[in-house]
Amino acid sequence: MTVEYEIEIMGQRLNERIKKIFGRSLHIREVDAGSCNACEVEATALSNPIYDIERFGIHIVASPRHADMLLVTGPVTRNMELALLKTYNATPSPKLVAAMGSCACNGGIFGETYATGGGVDRYIPVDVYIPGCPPRPQAVIFGIMVAVDKLSQKKTPYSETPYLNTGIKGTTRLEHEI
Amino acid sequence: MKTEYIDAIKKEFGNSILKESVSDNETYLTIKKETIVKLCDYIYSHLDLPLVLVFATDERKTDGVFKIHYVFSIDKDDAFIILNINIDEKTPVFNSITPKIAAANWYEREIQDMFGLRPAGHPDPRRLVHFEDMPAGVYPLRKDFDIRTKPPRVEGEYVYRRVEGEGVYEIPVGPVHAGVIEPGHFRFSVAGEPIINLEIRHFYTHKGVEKLFENMSMDKAVFLAERVSGDNSVAHAVAFCQAVENIAGIDIPPRAKHIRTILLELERVYNHLGDIAGIATDVAFAMGAAHANKLKEEVLQLNEKVTGSRLLRGMNAIGGVRRDIGDKKEGILLELSDVQHDFRELIEYLMSIPSLVDRIETTGRIYNDTAKGLHVVGPAARASGIDRDMRRDHPYASYRDFNFKVPLHKAGDVLARTVVRADEVCESIGIIEQALWSLPEGDIRIKSSQIPDGFSLGYTEAPRGETLYWVMTENNRIKRCKVRDPSFCNWLAIEYAVLDNIVPDFPIINKSLSLSYSGNDM
Ligand code: SF4
Numbered sequence: 075m076t077v078e079y080e081i082e083i084m085g086q087r088l089n090e091r092i093k094k095i096f097g098r099s100l101h102i103r104e105v106d107a108g109s110c111n112a113c114e115v116e117a118t119a120l121s122n123p124i125y126d127i128e129r130f131g132i133h134i135v136a137s138p139r140h141a142d143m144l145l146v147t148g149p150v151t152r153n154m155e156l157a158l159l160k161t162y163n164a165t166p167s168p169k170l171v172a173a174m175g176s177c178a179c180n181g182g183i184f185g186e187t188y189a190t191g192g193g194v195d196r197y198i199p200v201d202v203y204i205p206g207c208p209p210r211p212q213a214v215i216f217g218i219m220v221a222v223d224k225l226s227q228k229k230t231p232y233s234e235t236p237y238l239n240t241g242i243k244g245t246t247r248l249e250h251e252i
Numbered sequence: 253m254k255t256e257y258i259d260a261i262k263k264e265f266g267n268s269i270l271k272e273s274v275s276d277n278e279t280y281l282t283i284k285k286e287t288i289v290k291l292c293d294y295i296y297s298h299l300d301l302p303l304v305l306v307f308a309t310d311e312r313k314t315d316g317v318f319k320i321h322y323v324f325s326i327d328k329d330d331a332f333i334i335l336n337i338n339i340d341e342k343t344p345v346f347n348s349i350t351p352k353i354a355a356a357n358w359y360e361r362e363i364q365d366m367f368g369l370r371p372a373g374h375p376d377p378r379r380l381v382h383f384e385d386m387p388a389g390v391y392p393l394r395k396d397f398d399i400r401t402k403p404p405r406v407e408g409e410y411v412y413r414r415v416e417g418e419g420v421y422e423i424p425v426g427p428v429h430a431g432v433i434e435p436g437h438f439r440f441s442v443a444g445e446p447i448i449n450l451e452i453r454h455f456y457t458h459k460g461v462e463k464l465f466e467n468m469s470m471d472k473a474v475f476l477a478e479r480v481s482g483d484n485s486v487a488h489a490v491a492f493c494q495a496v497e498n499i500a501g502i503d504i505p506p507r508a509k510h511i512r513t514i515l516l517e518l519e520r521v522y523n524h525l526g527d528i529a530g531i532a533t534d535v536a537f538a539m540g541a542a543h544a545n546k547l548k549e550e551v552l553q554l555n556e557k558v559t560g561s562r563l564l565r566g567m568n569a570i571g572g573v574r575r576d577i578g579d580k581k582e583g584i585l586l587e588l589s590d591v592q593h594d595f596r597e598l599i600e601y602l603m604s605i606p607s608l609v610d611r612i613e614t615t616g617r618i619y620n621d622t623a624k625g626l627h628v629v630g631p632a633a634r635a636s637g638i639d640r641d642m643r644r645d646h647p648y649a650s651y652r653d654f655n656f657k658v659p660l661h662k663a664g665d666v667l668a669r670t671v672v673r674a675d676e677v678c679e680s681i682g683i684i685e686q687a688l689w690s691l692p693e694g695d696i697r698i699k700s701s702q703i704p705d706g707f708s709l710g711y712t713e714a715p716r717g718e719t720l721y722w723v724m725t726e727n728n729r730i731k732r733c734k735v736r737d738p739s740f741c742n743w744l745a746i747e748y749a750v751l752d753n754i755v756p757d758f759p760i761i762n763k764s765l766s767l768s769y770s771g772n773d774m
Contacts, residue, residue: 077553104432106428106433106434106435107435108435108456108457108459108770109434109457109482109770110479110480110482110770111434111481111482111483111768111770111771112483112485112563112565113482114432114433114434114482115482115483115526115563116562118432118526119549119552121432122542122545122546122548122549123542123545123546123549124546124549134432136430136431137430138428148457149459151456151457151458151459152383152458153383153455153456153457153458154427154435154456154457157427157428157435157456161428183464183475183476183479184459184460184461184464184479185464186400187399187400187459187460187463187464188392188397188399188400188401188402188403188460188463189392189459189460189463190459190460207479207565208482208562208563210556210562
């Protein structure tokens with residue numbers, strides 16, 4: 075089975091679900107919480123002409139305020155913790171979180187150290203884990219599909235998604251993109 | 253090894269040299285710490301050798317001191333001079349060489365944060381790796397620091413350089429950016445559109461990699477090296493393996509050397525294609541970007557067919573490579589000749605679009621003396637007229653056996669960097685072809701279960717430029733592993749490259765330098 079065929083089949087299935095649940099399209103904001111940048115290589119590949127996920131109704135957006143889902147990579151470094159929490163809080167509910175890559179799933183090879191937190195779910199609720207180092211684009215598309223499915227099954231009303239207290243002292247000022 | 257430089261140093265500074273040892277092409281000199289500034293200045297300005305790396309080691313257990321090492325490269329003789337000074341724990345201060353050699357700036361601040369040794373006389377002694385919320389006295393690379401410690405967060409403030417005046421305002425950007433890229437903070441001071449100052453603030457992705465290396469077994473460490481800067485996996489892994497192989501005196505089989513060379517060049521090809529796509533994206537030339545991205549994807553898929561990993565991971569090991577790729581020869585050659593054909597067409601096409609060329613010509617200039625002063629490396633350096641390439645100057649793997657040109661341009665702008673990359677893609681494909689045609693028969697790996705105690709440099713020319721590893725082993729484990737990604741040198745250059753350019757051109761300049769955040773922050 076060629077890559078193109080694989081993607082086409084998976085994409086169509088995903089597209090149907092997105093249409094059903096979101097009406098038209100799913101917007102994703104990618105957050106690098108300290109990855110080694112290989113996960114970014116694959117996340118960027120999603121938009122190249124071969125995978126071209128836009129045709130299935132998935133759009134990578136520039137701001138968390140426009141997003142339905144966060145795609146988080148990296149083990150969450152101490153220095154990215156605050157930015158991740160702020161991004162999560164800036165994303166409107168209902169929201170989905172996908173942890174992409176072994177690092178995001180459980181810290182991966184970097185584990186839990188003075189500088190890293192050992193995975194995304196230590197900080198924000200995660201809906202789907204996409205293993206791989208880095209996961210292939212096909213796996214990421216599949217992961218997004220699983221997350222979308224979960225949304226239709228979820229019982230908790232999304233207005234109650236917790237607003238996480240960043241609880242971080244200090245005067246670090248972090249601004250989102252202009 | 254020729255010794256004219258060493259002799260010159262001995263003649264001028266003979267009585268400051270406490271110890272000398274030579275291993276392979278590395279000459280280690282222990283220097284009285286009072287004379288280090290003078291000596292470094294002499295080597296840098298008088299002998300005209302570039303300072304490629306400064307790092308510290310904690311050897312209190314064995315020698316009772318911290319040591320700081322200064323690595324200079326002798327490109328024309330394929331050799332290195334490594335000076336070191338001893339620093340006593342009770343007076344943790346050393347004289348800064350930054351006022352003389354600008355390239356030492358970040359290294360010295362890094363040593364200050366990670367070891368708690370203070371560079372006296374450093375023009376900018378702010379923290380670098382640690383953020384303001386890190387308590388004082390946390391020095392992760394000291395041997396008595398436990399990696400699992402979770403230092404509390406404290407109050408503190410980071411002071412940015414301020415430009416003040418009528419109509420000057422600041423634009424803060426990041427750490428979470430609009431595109432799918434890594435995190436970092438940029439603070440522009442602008443007067444209207446033109447940028448009059450940029451301050452970059454990094455280390456958001458600091459993962460404590462050098463500390464993680466410590467006490468790791470050699471085999472596992474190869475995997476960690478692959479993950480220092482993900483898209484330069486092979487370059488990092490090979491540099492690390494070469495350092496360890498040097499220590500153990502392993503000469504890997506010729507077939508493994510050829511395979512490593514092929515992997516290194518495949519990596520260069522897909523990275524450069526990605527960078528060219530990025531530049532086209534940032535000037536909003538979607539069609540060019542789509543073409544380049546498609547070519548990149550083709551190479552990634554080729555990588556997967558050949559090695560099982562789109563990013564060529566898991567191939568390198570101490571003593572050689574894990575998998576043979578000889579049976580894939582025809583496939584690789586066929587695919588690459590297609591890629592090359594399409595790529596040539598694409599470049600010709602891109603360069604014929606006036607709106608694109610206009611946008612990147614004279615944009616983001618890095619002048620030759622700036623590049624030299626900051627020790628800019630890789631394609632960025634070669635676009636600013638610095639004729640250095642580790643593959644030619646310090647040949648490793650099997651680069652000695654192949655013919656290839658090192659493209660050189662002088663303009664130092666985004667266009668020059670694009671053209672250097674385009675030329676390099678073609679050279680790389682040429683190298684892969686030569687390597688495949690001349691693939692020697694034989695083993696692909698020499699297994700060795702015991703690595704003796706010792707230390708050595710390992711180096712490669714990654715797609716981004718010169719990558720250095722300095723590894724010290726003890727009891728078959730790693731005692732210290734210093735990693736120097738090319739981005740660590742090149743990041744500071746962006747502060748100069750953007751001056752007098754307009755804010756909307758920043759993304760293009762950034763992309764043209766192709767900097768790794770993870771490799772820099774580690
Ligand atoms: S999961 Fe692997 S590829 Fe992704 S960030 Fe972590 S180390 Fe890098």
